[in-house]
Amino acid sequence: MTVLDAIEKSGFKVLNLSDDAEEREISGVYCCDLLSVVMSKCFENAAWVTIMANVNSVAVATLTEMSCIILADGAAIDEIMITKAKQQGITVVQSDKPIFETALKINQLVNANA
Amino acid sequence: MSSMKLHYDVDNTDFTRAGEASSDTKKKLKLMGVSPEVVRKVAISMYEGEINMVIHANGGTIDVTISSDNIVLVLKDEGPGIANIDKAMEAGYSTANENIRSLGFGAGMGLPNMKKYSDEMNVKSEIGVGTTVTITIYNELT
Numbered sequence: 001m002t003v004l005d006a007i008e009k010s011g012f013k014v015l016n017l018s019d020d021a022e023e024r025e026i027s028g029v030y031c032c033d034l035l036s037v038v039m040s041k042c043f044e045n046a047a048w049v050t051i052m053a054n055v056n057s058v059a060v061a062t063l064t065e066m067s068c069i070i071l072a073d074g075a076a077i078d079e080i081m082i083t084k085a086k087q088q089g090i091t092v093v094q095s096d097k098p099i100f101e102t103a104l105k106i107n108q109l110v111n112a113n114a
Numbered sequence: 115m116s117s118m119k120l121h122y123d124v125d126n127t128d129f130t131r132a133g134e135a136s137s138d139t140k141k142k143l144k145l146m147g148v149s150p151e152v153v154r155k156v157a158i159s160m161y162e163g164e165i166n167m168v169i170h171a172n173g174g175t176i177d178v179t180i181s182s183d184n185i186v187l188v189l190k191d192e193g194p195g196i197a198n199i200d201k202a203m204e205a206g207y208s209t210a211n212e213n214i215r216s217l218g219f220g221a222g223m224g225l226p227n228m229k230k231y232s233d234e235m236n237v238k239s240e241i242g243v244g245t246t247v248t249i250t251i252y253n254e255l256t
């Protein structure tokens with residue numbers, strides 16, 4: 001399922017939509033908040049569910065080529081993060097549900113269309 | 115492929131710019147046709163080193179040399195130095211404060227990641243003088 005498709009169906013709030021959201025496929029769901037662990041363990045085109053809403057999350061997502069960042073638990077948004085996400089072309093959305101429920105929802109959407 | 119050199123000055127404690135040097139190198143490696151696996155190894159090692167410089171050492175410099183045989187990263191800072199390198203290399207060891215942890219750092223996995231994703235790694239450090247980490251990643255491209 002593409003990033004755009006998943007986001008539209010999820011109802012999550014869009015903070016930044018990248019130009020490639022329409023074509024980019026989500027390969028799976030990954031959850032973790034410790035950036036060095038994420039760097040090592042996440043995978044390409046993952047939809048990354050985290051509460052780390054800051055500019056470093058964008059750097060990590062870009063470097064590891066994840067498909068999008070899903071901020072869970074209504075994490076407070078840092079304006080600099082969104083500016084960076086626009087620059088780097090990374091999709092960022094926000095969910096008001098906790099990490100598990102957020103990840104479950106996106107996983108169900110991705111699997112339903114697999 | 116002739117060798118190519120890149121130099122970066124990493125700003126002290128400017129978290130908004132942290133990761134820019136690594137992103138730039140990653141883009142250049144991709145354009146040069148370096149294999150995705152090698153690009154990933156460089157991106158992870160360089161990012162961890164860049165972040166360590168920002169959060170533990172008030173910034174520093176990174177020199178990257180790309181050749182057909184390997185990619186060499188020299189990360190040099192004039193920060194406080196590391197008292198016990200063996201301990202610092204242990205997974206989970208971190209001196210990061212609360213403020214830094216709240217940004218997602220401080221798992222104590224940066225140096226172990228650098229070790230894991232590089233082919234050769236050397237850490238030289240002196241208290242009050244600084245730290246130099248040299249990393250070599252073999253380039254699969256010939």
Ligand SMILES: Nc1ncnc2c1ncn2[C@@H]1O[C@H](COP(=O)(O)OP(=O)(O)OP(=O)(O)O)[C@@H](O)[C@H]1O
Pocket residue numbers: 035036037162166167170171191193194195196202203207208209210218219220221222223224225226245
């Ligand atoms: N360039 C450096 N200058 C001084 N101390 C350093 C430097 N790099 C690492 N250290 C020390 O080594 C420790 C371990 O580093 P490491 O990168 O493994 O973990 P971390 O930076 O604390 O957390 P993480 O990388 O998981 O976010 C640090 O907490 C710090 O005390």
Ligand SMILES: [Mg+2]
Pocket residue numbers: 036162165166220223224225
């Ligand atoms: Mg570190």
